[in-house]
Amino acid sequence: MFEYNDNLKKNIVAYNGPLTINLISLMANHLKEIIPFEQGLRKKVFRVFIELTQNVSYYSALVSESPKAEQPKRGIGWYTLDDYDEYLLFKTGNLIFKEHGPILIKNTDEINKLSDEDLRMLKRKTRSQAAVRDIGAHIGLIQTGIISGNPIEVNISEVDDKHSFFEIAVKINKTNSTI
Amino acid sequence: MKNLVLNSEPDTPYYPEVVFNAETGICEISGESYMEEAYKFYAPLIDWLKEFVANSSHELTINFKLIYFNTSSSRLLVDFLETLRKIKEDGRNVTVNWYYDPEDPDVKDEVEDFEIESGMEINLKEK
Numbered sequence: 001m002f003e004y005n006d007n008l009k010k011n012i013v014a015y016n017g018p019l020t021i022n023l024i025s026l027m028a029n030h031l032k033e034i035i036p037f038e039q040g041l042r043k044k045v046f047r048v049f050i051e052l053t054q055n056v057s058y059y060s061a062l063v064s065e066s067p068k069a070e071q072p073k074r075g076i077g078w079y080t081l082d083d084y085d086e087y088l089l090f091k092t093g094n095l096i097f098k099e100h101g102p103i104l105i106k107n108t109d110e111i112n113k114l115s116d117e118d119l120r121m122l123k124r125k126t127r128s129q130a131a132v133r134d135i136g137a138h139i140g141l142i143q144t145g146i147i148s149g150n151p152i153e154v155n156i157s158e159v160d161d162k163h164s165f166f167e168i169a170v171k172i173n174k175t176n177s178t179i
Numbered sequence: 180m181k182n183l184v185l186n187s188e189p190d191t192p193y194y195p196e197v198v199f200n201a202e203t204g205i206c207e208i209s210g211e212s213y214m215e216e217a218y219k220f221y222a223p224l225i226d227w228l229k230e231f232v233a234n235s236s237h238e239l240t241i242n243f244k245l246i247y248f249n250t251s252s253s254r255l256l257v258d259f260l261e262t263l264r265k266i267k268e269d270g271r272n273v274t275v276n277w278y279y280d281p282e283d284p285d286v287k288d289e290v291e292d293f294e295i296e297s298g299m300e301i302n303l304k305e306k
């Protein structure tokens with residue numbers, strides 16, 4: 001992942017390891033400072049970054065034990081942000097339980113077929129069904145689709161009889177990011 | 180009844196700043212909201228609203244100045260707004276204002292979705 005090649009020249013940031021809220025916040029705010037583009041694009045990157053890295057933190061099947069007993073376990077995974085001519089590409093990867101793979105594929109396929117208005121409707125419906133005490137609202141992928149305005153690409157590869165590896169890639173266009 | 184004041188700290192910018200005034204009924208939530216276990220943060224805010232209604236006859240004005248909230252927080256914000264809608268339905272004068280950057284359509288869309296989901300009228304105001 002980190003070997004020297006043409007992709008490394010495009011890389012703005014990359015990380016592999018446990019994702020805690022403090023690390024996510026630190027990196028997200030750092031990105032706001034270092035991305036050399038207009039404010040609208042920086043905000044979109046910040047918002048996609050928070051949603052997808054928190055998904056890794058909450059749902060990765062590979063977790064890091066906290067040294068403090070009262071603190072929850074942290075999901076382990078990686079992320080990269082690369083700079084291409086027309087867009088920024090944000091990717092995350094993490095281990096998942098094998099049975100979750102088909103659900104993630106189905107949900108992503110549904111998200112990619114919907115218009116912006118239909119995505120908002122799905123978000124409202126899904127959010128209203130989430131329990132208050134759930135860690136997330138189960139709408140992170142929908143929100144990512146809305147913010148990016150692009151299809152979400154996912155790849156799932158088999159690891160062993162219980163686990164798969166889940167990768168997600170989202171393009172954020174450099175144009176039409178007016179905020 | 181006490182004011183509810185939660186200051187935003189530089190090392191935890193994922194918690195918003197909260198200033199709920201028990202004397203005037205003017206309440207403000209500002210900053211960013213993307214903490215873990217959002218319900219642990221928002222449940223005391225909802226409890227404060229219920230206690231205020233039980234102990235005061237003053238009207239309520241809620242000023243949102245949130246510039247970012249993640250999807251977990253949005254779930255609890257809908258709950259917060261539903262609580263306000265019920266308080267209003269019970270006869271209390273409740274006003275909700277949401278201040279937003281007009282160049283940030285994502286937040287405007289979010290607030291419109293909150294209004295649809297919660298049934299609570301929200302006044303969108305440009306900053």
